[in-house]
Amino acid sequence: MYLFNVPNMTCGGCAKSVTKALQSVDASAKIETDPSRREVRVQSSATEADFRAVLSEAGYPVDDKPAAA
Structure with a gap:
């Protein structure tokens, strides 16, 4: 399983x-x-x-900092 921190994903539309x-x-x-x-x-x-x-191409680059626990 992968866990990504995606700072640009701020709403349900982004999540879709x-x-x-x-x-x-x-x-x-x-x-x-x-x-x-x-x-x-x-x-x-x-x-x-x-x-x-693919996330970066879609405009949702992954933040390399670990997600807050």
Whole structure:
């Protein structure tokens, strides 16, 4: 499972865009978004690098700082 901190994901619409981008890498991935915490959890066999790349292309780059616990 991957945990991404996505600072630009601030609302439900953003979460839908993030989910759609992630599904373009793995349509069967289990994706949980939490816009209030700006966190995305992804359960998939695809690589973290693939998800990071597609999020960046979609305008939602991943913050490399760990998400607040």
